[in-house]
Amino acid sequence: MSSWLYSDKVKAHFMDPKNIMFDDEGFEYDARGTTGNIKCGDEMTFYLKIDPETLTITDCRWKTFGCASAIASTSVLSEMIKGMKLDDAYNISNVDIMKELGGLPENKVHCSVLGDKALQKAIDNYYRSRGMDDRVHETESRIICQCLNVSEEEIEHAVLEGARNYYQLQEMTKVGTSCGKCEEEARERLAFYIEKHFGND
Amino acid sequence: MNRIYFDHNATTPLHPEVKNAITGAMDTFGNPSSLHEDGREARALVEDAREKVAALINAEPEEIMFVGSGSEGNNTVLSMISCSGAQCGMHSPVHSQLVVSTIEHPCILETSRCLENRGIEVKRVGVDGRGLLRMDELEESLNSSTSLVSIMMVNNETGSIQDIPRALELAHGAGALFHSDAVQAVGKLPVDVKELDVDFLTISAHKIYGPKGAGALFVRKGTPFCPLIRGGHQEMGRRAGTENTLGIVGLGRAAELRALEMDAEEERLARLNLLLREGIESRIENIHFNSFPELCLPSTLNVSFLGVEGEALLLYLDMEGIEVSTGSACASGSLDPSHVLLEMDLPVEYSHGSLRMSMGRSTTEEEVMRVLEVLPGIVERLRKMSTAYEYDGSCR
Numbered sequence: 114m115s116s117w118l119y120s121d122k123v124k125a126h127f128m129d130p131k132n133i134m135f136d137d138e139g140f141e142y143d144a145r146g147t148t149g150n151i152k153c154g155d156e157m158t159f160y161l162k163i164d165p166e167t168l169t170i171t172d173c174r175w176k177t178f179g180c181a182s183a184i185a186s187t188s189v190l191s192e193m194i195k196g197m198k199l200d201d202a203y204n205i206s207n208v209d210i211m212k213e214l215g216g217l218p219e220n221k222v223h224c225s226v227l228g229d230k231a232l233q234k235a236i237d238n239y240y241r242s243r244g245m246d247d248r249v250h251e252t253e254s255r256i257i258c259q260c261l262n263v264s265e266e267e268i269e270h271a272v273l274e275g276a277r278n279y280y281q282l283q284e285m286t287k288v289g290t291s292c293g294k295c296e297e298e299a300r301e302r303l304a305f306y307i308e309k310h311f312g313n314d
Numbered sequence: 315m316n317r318i319y320f321d322h323n324a325t326t327p328l329h330p331e332v333k334n335a336i337t338g339a340m341d342t343f344g345n346p347s348s349l350h351e352d353g354r355e356a357r358a359l360v361e362d363a364r365e366k367v368a369a370l371i372n373a374e375p376e377e378i379m380f381v382g383s384g385s386e387g388n389n390t391v392l393s394m395i396s397c398s399g400a401q402c403g404m405h406s407p408v409h410s411q412l413v414v415s416t417i418e419h420p421c422i423l424e425t426s427r428c429l430e431n432r433g434i435e436v437k438r439v440g441v442d443g444r445g446l447l448r449m450d451e452l453e454e455s456l457n458s459s460t461s462l463v464s465i466m467m468v469n470n471e472t473g474s475i476q477d478i479p480r481a482l483e484l485a486h487g488a489g490a491l492f493h494s495d496a497v498q499a500v501g502k503l504p505v506d507v508k509e510l511d512v513d514f515l516t517i518s519a520h521k522i523y524g525p526k527g528a529g530a531l532f533v534r535k536g537t538p539f540c541p542l543i544r545g546g547h548q549e550m551g552r553r554a555g556t557e558n559t560l561g562i563v564g565l566g567r568a569a570e571l572r573a574l575e576m577d578a579e580e581e582r583l584a585r586l587n588l589l590l591r592e593g594i595e596s597r598i599e600n601i602h603f604n605s606f607p608e609l610c611l612p613s614t615l616n617v618s619f620l621g622v623e624g625e626a627l628l629l630y631l632d633m634e635g636i637e638v639s640t641g642s643a644c645a646s647g648s649l650d651p652s653h654v655l656l657e658m659d660l661p662v663e664y665s666h667g668s669l670r671m672s673m674g675r676s677t678t679e680e681e682v683m684r685v686l687e688v689l690p691g692i693v694e695r696l697r698k699m700s701t702a703y704e705y706d707g708s709c710r
């Protein structure tokens with residue numbers, strides 16, 4: 114094929130994705146985590162086998178209802194985390210995945226976050242199931258705009274969907290469009306998530 | 315790899331004879347507006363093409379104006395509504411109302427939104443589960459301030475053929491002008507503007523084996539008109555800009571060929587469509603057809619696969635050399651799947667997994683069989699890795 118939408122590495126992982134959970138394989142796992150939902154057009158589940166002594170991921174599988182970018186980026190992620198400590202795996206960001214993949218078109222970045230979010234949920238679920246609640250990272254997403262109930266997570270999502278300035282963020286989330294008191298904080302979060310996800314550009 | 319092109323509603327390859335016509339006109343460089351011989355030669359080509367396009371829809375040549383694309387044709391018609399000039403005879407914008415359907419092409423829907431921002435009232439008429447316009451809704455939306463109704467003749471995603479004669483009757487009954495975006499219809503279905511009393515009709519060259527960047531707008535004689543692109547006398551003062559001679563020549567030849575080839579081809583495509591449809595139905599479970607036989611273009615089949623994401627399906631098919639399109643959100647770069655399928659109330663678990671296959675004059679039975687051979691395996695592969703599909707056939 115002469116040219117492809119995505120990098121060669123994305124294409125390779127899309128054509129031959131690694132560590133997919135096939136039901137007939139009978140993969141036994143210690144924890145699982147799911148993110149996204151079918152309504153939004155993408156969903157991801159991660160399954161982890163974990164060595165309880167060293168808190169290391171010994172093996173993993175995943176499943177997705179997602180597009181080519183979601184498939185490729187999760188395939189790469191699943192190769193990266195084998196043999197990794199849980200806390201290190203938790204800290205893998207989509208920028209790391211992107212680096213490994215050789216980049217994705219900007220409007221596809223949100224698809225790649227699906228894998229690491231599902232992985233983080235699986236890790237938190239593992240800690241919970243072992244009574245290690247102090248290690249759980251997940252907290253309720255903080256509400257930034259009290260009037261319209263817009264959370265940090267929604268701001269992050271909007272950034273991944275293309276918001277690059279406050280006006281675009283408001284268009285997408287309605288943040289700060291009522292009393293406007295949260296503007297400063299919303300702008301700060303906006304800058305934070307742009308740096309987090311697109312800072313290497 | 316031999317590629318199988320099942321995306322004719324997106325665009326079509328040049329007909330070899332269209333290519334010949336364009337190649338033959340390549341050295342005719344004159345400005346059709348120039349009075350000297352080089353100019354007159356170019357003018358002759360443009361006017362010859364105008365006659366051919368007019369003949370395809372049984373219009374008068376002076377009722378055909380050339381535009382740069384179907385989108386331009388549609389924008390031209392809709393934008394007229396915000397003009398309050400006495401000359402063009404449209405209502406003043408304050409009282410104007412525009413009626414469109416919810417399944418129009420984005421070039422109609424986005425232009426409508428823009429007009430709305432400028433104070434035009436816009437009514438949007440929905441469709442039923444088969445993608446057909448709700449005539450009762452259309453009737454209700456019309457009133458004495460309605461100045462324009464714009465309904466597409468054939469939907470690009472599902473191929474659904476709208477009841478234009480009925481919509482037209484209602485619009486004219488309310489005293490409104492009627493426009494139809496017919497870029498997916500003209501050259502595929504018989505269209506006769508002497509019988510079908512539309513005021514405006516949009517045609518595109520590249521959907522009927524002509525070149526990109528050329529289209530035509532039918533404007534019935536005596537209909538009010540206001541140009542979108544001003545500043546020149548070209549196209550009877552209706553569209554400024556030196557004519558795209560080569561594109562127009564291609565459009566003219568394409569129109570001429572369509573008149574000759576259309577009927578036999580549509581019969582053949584109807585047979586292939588049935589073969590494709592029944593083949594998918596017998597090979598793959600948990601599917602939903604979004605195109606309905608008899609109500610849709612014979613070239614188009616839109617089908618959804620439960621638990622499968624459309625972009626991934628498209629790209630796996632592409633690797634097998636099969637080229638289709640999808641209404642999946644991911645393919646559009648937004649979070650929403652096809653607005654057309656959503657308007658048809660297709661359940662969301664199906665709407666992200668739609669595939670549009672649109673065949674054309676080069677499509678063969680062998681190609682259909684190849685698609686039927688490859689498609690089930692790819693759907694199964696994606697379903698096996700899907701969080702949204704269980705092999706007892708239910709959606710998780």
